[in-house]
Amino acid sequence: MKLLIPSATGIEAVVKRQLADLGYHDTRAIYGRIAVPDCAWRDVARLNMFLRSGERVLINLAQFEAKDFDALYDGIRSVCWSDWISKQGRIVVVTKSVRSLLSAHHSIQSVGKKAIADVLLGRYSELNEEGEEYRVELDITDDVCSVNLDTTGEGLHKRGYRTLPYDAPLKETTAAALIDLSVWNPDKMFSDIFCGSGTLPIEAAMKALHMAPGMHRRFAYEDWQCVAPDAHAVALEEARDARVERRLNIIGADVSERAIETARFHAMQAGVDGYIKFNVRRAQEFVTKSSYGVNISNPPYGERLGDLQTAIATASDMGKLYRTLDKWNFYFLTPLADFERHFGRRADKKRYIYNAGIKCSYYSFNGPKPTVKRL
Numbered sequence: 001m002k003l004l005i006p007s008a009t010g011i012e013a014v015v016k017r018q019l020a021d022l023g024y025h026d027t028r029a030i031y032g033r034i035a036v037p038d039c040a041w042r043d044v045a046r047l048n049m050f051l052r053s054g055e056r057v058l059i060n061l062a063q064f065e066a067k068d069f070d071a072l073y074d075g076i077r078s079v080c081w082s083d084w085i086s087k088q089g090r091i092v093v094v095t096k097s098v099r100s101l102l103s104a105h106h107s108i109q110s111v112g113k114k115a116i117a118d119v120l121l122g123r124y125s126e127l128n129e130e131g132e133e134y135r136v137e138l139d140i141t142d143d144v145c146s147v148n149l150d151t152t153g154e155g156l157h158k159r160g161y162r163t164l165p166y167d168a169p170l171k172e173t174t175a176a177a178l179i180d181l182s183v184w185n186p187d188k189m190f191s192d193i194f195c196g197s198g199t200l201p202i203e204a205a206m207k208a209l210h211m212a213p214g215m216h217r218r219f220a221y222e223d224w225q226c227v228a229p230d231a232h233a234v235a236l237e238e239a240r241d242a243r244v245e246r247r248l249n250i251i252g253a254d255v256s257e258r259a260i261e262t263a264r265f266h267a268m269q270a271g272v273d274g275y276i277k278f279n280v281r282r283a284q285e286f287v288t289k290s291s292y293g294v295n296i297s298n299p300p301y302g303e304r305l306g307d308l309q310t311a312i313a314t315a316s317d318m319g320k321l322y323r324t325l326d327k328w329n330f331y332f333l334t335p336l337a338d339f340e341r342h343f344g345r346r347a348d349k350k351r352y353i354y355n356a357g358i359k360c361s362y363y364s365f366n367g368p369k370p371t372v373k374r375l
């Protein structure tokens with residue numbers, strides 16, 4: 001099987017690296033998707049269980065040119081759908097069309113569903129669609145249709161721990177990518193001084209403790225009859241074995257009491273509450289005894305005038321704080337234009353990352369490199 005891992009714009013390289021860490025080296029990024037060849041069901045289970053920043057795990061069932069609806073129908077019909085979908089399967093067809101002649105989503109969806117049903121009716125006497133769900137994605141880009149079966153269900157950012165509502169939280173998959181793009185390792189102090197609902201500190205703790213992000217949730221494939229019977233159980237056992245114990249120095253702070261209550265609850269649900277200290281505190285008042293550390297935050301931002309002025313003042317305050325903690329690395333994800341000018345320093349690195357569909361910059365402000373003792 002060939003698997004495809006959709007990834008948010010700007011973090012494809014992180015997902016490729018996470019795949020390599022899991023032993024998948026022969027991968028290729030194409031249009032925001034990482035292709036992983038030669039996979040089996042155990043790989044589907046492992047990638048759903050362990051990937052921190054991929055959005056979903058799709059099985060690529062077919063790929064063909066589709067410039068008209070006849071070609072689309074024939075291409076979808078070429079898949080032996082009864083190898084995948086049971087008689088009672090509920091089929092949901094979702095569509096994407098980019099730079100292609102076929103672009104009417106509703107028509108692509110109806111043709112897709114009819115082609116799948118026609119194949120299944122050649123094998124089953126009837127279809128009742130009352131059972132488990134199969135989400136089929138028809139992705140038509142440059143007139144080439146990829147037919148993909150989504151094994152994940154709810155996106156991989158849904159780890160299961162973030163259940164309370166909060167304004168503008170970071171996606172868990174994005175938070176994990178920001179951490180991977182930083183110089184943080186579990187021997188260093190970590191802070192997020194605008195932690196909101198706690199996503200960054202929780203993701204940092206989960207990474208440090210080797211906690212598989214998919215351990216406490218279900219995946220669509222778990223309900224399917226076509227899956228190798230022990231695939232999920234083996235991945236779950238690997239996840240239990242991977243967990244390590246260690247001391248961590250992780251801090252989450254926010255000016256809002258509700259944020260900190262929410263973050264504490266989420267940390268408890270994620271099973272990392274014993275590893276993070278949460279405080280109600282203004283970021284401007286952050287003090288620490290740790291001479292080295294890493295802070296990653298997405299500070300408040302809004303387009304209304306008052307919000308914009310606050311965002312600018314906050315950026316300037318963060319520049320001042322950075323200058324008092326000269327051995328720390330600071331990272332900020334923000335859509336604020338001219339952030340570096342307000343911060344008072346050019347970033348050592350700037351990357352573009354999309355957060356909730358908004359183009360943001362991820363700025364790294366480095367501290368000095370740790371000195372290497374000469375022997």
Ligand SMILES: C[S@@+](CC[C@H](N)C(=O)[O-])C[C@H]1O[C@@H](n2cnc3c(N)ncnc32)[C@H](O)[C@@H]1O
Nearest residue numbers: 169170194195196197199254255256282283300
């Ligand atoms: C964009 S949200 C962060 C969301 C967070 N990453 C999450 O995943 O939930 C910005 C946060 O900054 C907090 N905040 C605003 N001004 C602050 C300040 N001066 N000091 C500390 N926190 C502040 C807000 O209460 C809000 O929770």
